[in-house]
Amino acid sequence: MKVTVEYSSQIRRIGGVSSETVELDTSCQVQELVKQLAGDHGESFRSLIIDSAGNLQSTILVFVNDKQISRDASVEVADNDMVHIIAPMAGG
Amino acid sequence: MGSKKALTDAERAIYEWQIWVPDFGEEGQEILKGSSILISRCGGLGSVVAYELVAAGVGRLVLAHGGDVKPSDLNRQLVMTHDWIGKPRIESAVRRLRELNPHITIEGVGENVTDGNVEQLVAEVYLVVDCAPLFEERFLMNREAVRQGKPLIECAMYDLDAQITTIIPGKTPCLQCLYPEKPPVWKRQFPVFGAVSGTVGCLGAMEAIKVLTGLGEPLLDRFLVCNLRDMTFRTFNITRNPDCKICGGLT
Ligand SMILES: [Zn+2]
Numbered sequence: 001m002k003v004t005v006e007y008s009s010q011i012r013r014i015g016g017v018s019s020e021t022v023e024l025d026t027s028c029q030v031q032e033l034v035k036q037l038a039g040d041h042g043e044s045f046r047s048l049i050i051d052s053a054g055n056l057q058s059t060i061l062v063f064v065n066d067k068q069i070s071r072d073a074s075v076e077v078a079d080n081d082m083v084h085i086i087a088p089m090a091g092g
Numbered sequence: 093m094g095s096k097k098a099l100t101d102a103e104r105a106i107y108e109w110q111i112w113v114p115d116f117g118e119e120g121q122e123i124l125k126g127s128s129i130l131i132s133r134c135g136g137l138g139s140v141v142a143y144e145l146v147a148a149g150v151g152r153l154v155l156a157h158g159g160d161v162k163p164s165d166l167n168r169q170l171v172m173t174h175d176w177i178g179k180p181r182i183e184s185a186v187r188r189l190r191e192l193n194p195h196i197t198i199e200g201v202g203e204n205v206t207d208g209n210v211e212q213l214v215a216e217v218y219l220v221v222d223c224a225p226l227f228e229e230r231f232l233m234n235r236e237a238v239r240q241g242k243p244l245i246e247c248a249m250y251d252l253d254a255q256i257t258t259i260i261p262g263k264t265p266c267l268q269c270l271y272p273e274k275p276p277v278w279k280r281q282f283p284v285f286g287a288v289s290g291t292v293g294c295l296g297a298m299e300a301i302k303v304l305t306g307l308g309e310p311l312l313d314r315f316l317v318c319n320l321r322d323m324t325f326r327t328f329n330i331t332r333n334p335d336c337k338i339c340g341g342l343t
Contacts, residue, residue: 091248
């Protein structure tokens, strides 16, 4: 199964990656996928997405297609899903 | 929202072209005339929100912005002028907006939003547009808007990206439903083109007009994310957090 993950704003800038497509043999929880990928683009990138306890940062927004995924929701990715990882911003 | 105020012939002439907008009309203009809006900070974003709302004829605008004009403000803060460098930003903002539209009331407060002034500032208006560059200020405004049940337009930018949603307390997610805690990485200084903050400023002004007059469909329960590098605009559905410490108890 093929899943595309897109990164926004500060995350994209720090990781130097705007999106990546991953092939999965079996489905997995969205949060697990995000945590796994967070380790692939350097420590600054990882710490933007993952907190010191190893959980997703509470201030990172995760969407699958156009639906918001809360941190404790149990949602599995499906073939051709688009996962969006969105960083907070307050620029005025 | 607000009470309608009848238009004069002079006002009818000024706003004629927007009165032609279907579902807005003269009644929409009368509602705008009777409305009051608070803009928290008139930086790159708030300057443009203020410009558009002043031009559109919102009856009363309250602006909160502290500090003096600096050279580095001038690439984006369109209500700040070169001749006012070193002098209070709020004076430059009020002067420039009055030049644009002398028919409306513009009140300048030379302070940023604080714990000490937020209650009074929000109490004076029907709606707030939040354009502050710090989450501390935005959380304060969100808390107070929710407490007073006032609509809040949350618009923000970074680099060539922008985000916006419209908050109706008790109905839509509030800012802290989205971000329960202060984001650890946000810094006071951020890369910005005026055209990016201006884009989301125009969107924020349009949302304010829509919420006040019932025009169209505001971004309720929706989060618009704009990427001006590749011109992708996406709308995501967002949901309230039942455990939100700011709005979780509201129905
Ligand atoms: Zn909330």
